[in-house]
Amino acid sequence: MKLDDTLGADPWHFARPDLAVAYLAAFDLRLSSARGLFARRRMGKTEFLRHDLFPAARDRGYLVAYTNLWDDQDTPDTALLAALRDALVPQGMKGMIAKLRSPISKVKAAAKVPGIAEGSLEADLTTGTSDKALALRDTLKVLDRQKKQLLLIIDEAQVLARESHANFAHALRAALDIRKDSVKVIFAGSSEHTLREMFAKSSEPFYNWAPLEPFPLLSEDFVAFTIDKLNSMAKHPLTFKQGMHAFEELHRTPEFFKRFVERYMLYQTLGAGSALEHTKASVFSDEHFAKQWDRMLPADRAVITMLAKGASDMHSAAGLKQLGDMIGKTATKNTSSQALRRLQAANAIARLSIGEYRIEDEAFAEWIRRRG
Numbered sequence: 343m344k345l346d347d348t349l350g351a352d353p354w355h356f357a358r359p360d361l362a363v364a365y366l367a368a369f370d371l372r373l374s375s376a377r378g379l380f381a382r383r384r385m386g387k388t389e390f391l392r393h394d395l396f397p398a399a400r401d402r403g404y405l406v407a408y409t410n411l412w413d414d415q416d417t418p419d420t421a422l423l424a425a426l427r428d429a430l431v432p433q434g435m436k437g438m439i440a441k442l443r444s445p446i447s448k449v450k451a452a453a454k455v456p457g458i459a460e461g462s463l464e465a466d467l468t469t470g471t472s473d474k475a476l477a478l479r480d481t482l483k484v485l486d487r488q489k490k491q492l493l494l495i496i497d498e499a500q501v502l503a504r505e506s507h508a509n510f511a512h513a514l515r516a517a518l519d520i521r522k523d524s525v526k527v528i529f530a531g532s533s534e535h536t537l538r539e540m541f542a543k544s545s546e547p548f549y550n551w552a553p554l555e556p557f558p559l560l561s562e563d564f565v566a567f568t569i570d571k572l573n574s575m576a577k578h579p580l581t582f583k584q585g586m587h588a589f590e591e592l593h594r595t596p597e598f599f600k601r602f603v604e605r606y607m608l609y610q611t612l613g614a615g616s617a618l619e620h621t622k623a624s625v626f627s628d629e630h631f632a633k634q635w636d637r638m639l640p641a642d643r644a645v646i647t648m649l650a651k652g653a654s655d656m657h658s659a660a661g662l663k664q665l666g667d668m669i670g671k672t673a674t675k676n677t678s679s680q681a682l683r684r685l686q687a688a689n690a691i692a693r694l695s696i697g698e699y700r701i702e703d704e705a706f707a708e709w710i711r712r713r714g
């Protein structure tokens with residue numbers, strides 16, 4: 343995966359240079375060396391991290407490592423080490439290593455490169471077999487000899503919160519702790535709930551390590567940019583107002599809005615209304631949602647339906663009465679709190695404050711509402 347803006351020739355990418363600079367400027371102030379940001383699914387986190395923040399940091403003289411742990415949920419350690427290695431190994435070396443691949447003796451020879459200790463690179467390159475915590479320490483020692491600061495971007499960082507990755511997470515935290523001046527970290531994720539747990543629970547490795555804040559969402563200027571782009575190519579232009587209407591109807595979700603634009607481009611003569619209807623029908627009716635639904639217990643389905651429809655107090659007498667009617671038996675506070683707990687554990691909902699919950703995936707919420 344190539345991560346620089348040479349690939350970013352995507353004409354539809356709405357650049358957010360100011361936001362990128364704002365994150366980097368905060369690091370320059372040294373108020374914190376790590377930040378956590380969250381937003382719901384499909385809101386543009388990854389696109390921003392890869393196509394705005396990554397190149398902006400590089401332009402400021404950072405070495406940059408990006409990893410998306412979602413792709414390697416079982417082996418986040420390997421993914422993270424690979425990203426660090428990509429950031430640290432000089433360009434010329436990469437080709438050499440790729441050619442050499444496995445035989446360690448040859449890699450050893452290749453590792454005799456100024457500025458990089460032979461042993462450390464070797465440890466890094468043999469991560470398939472060696473102790474990951476050790477490999478991490480060795481890789482970061484290579485970094486210690488660089489003049490540049492490192493920006494480590496960990497996308498879908500909540501994967502690190504899993505019990506099975508606890509050892510590596512502790513090692514990572516320890517290694518980063520002693521390098522607050524030279525390594526800045528951005529944690530991003532779509533599960534607010536899990537990220538909160540990661541930073542707010544004293545038993546967790548990243549307790550109190552990074553302030554967690556919402557990722558600023560795309561809004562009117564993104565719509566204006568996209569509609570302008572569309573109008574420069576389309577026979578039948580759209581107005582900004584039509585664009586905003588579609589954006590709102592699609593719950594201000596950039597991914598869905600782009601699908602609407604694509605649909606409109608292909609079937610312009612059918613009009614914006616038809617493109618919107620088509621988009622809504624396709625994005626809010628994923629069979630994936632049906633599967634998720636089928637796996638849920640009746641009480642969980644009832645509770646999430648109530649949340650989707652805007653119910654606020656699950657535990658009130660009226661709330662429990664409604665819940666009871668839906669599941670066909672008496673519901674107690676225990677029924678609703680157990681369901682809420684299971685839904686949170688499955689990352690279906692997030693707790694915002696006491697008694698206040700939100701469905702993590704707005705498309706799923708809409709799908710539930712549409713079930714009627």
Ligand SMILES: Nc1ncnc2c1ncn2[C@@H]1O[C@H](COP(=O)(O)OP(=O)(O)OP(=O)(O)O)[C@@H](O)[C@H]1O
Nearest residue numbers: 354355356383384385386387388389532596597600
């Ligand atoms: N700045 C942008 N310019 C143009 N399109 C964008 C932008 N940000 C997001 N999009 C569109 O929205 C889609 C989803 O964005 P992205 O994958 O970054 O979301 P995400 O928040 O990382 O979602 P997830 O939590 O599912 O990983 C992109 O594939 C792209 O089509």
Ligand SMILES: [Mg+2]
Nearest residue numbers: 387388389497
């Ligand atoms: Mg993403």
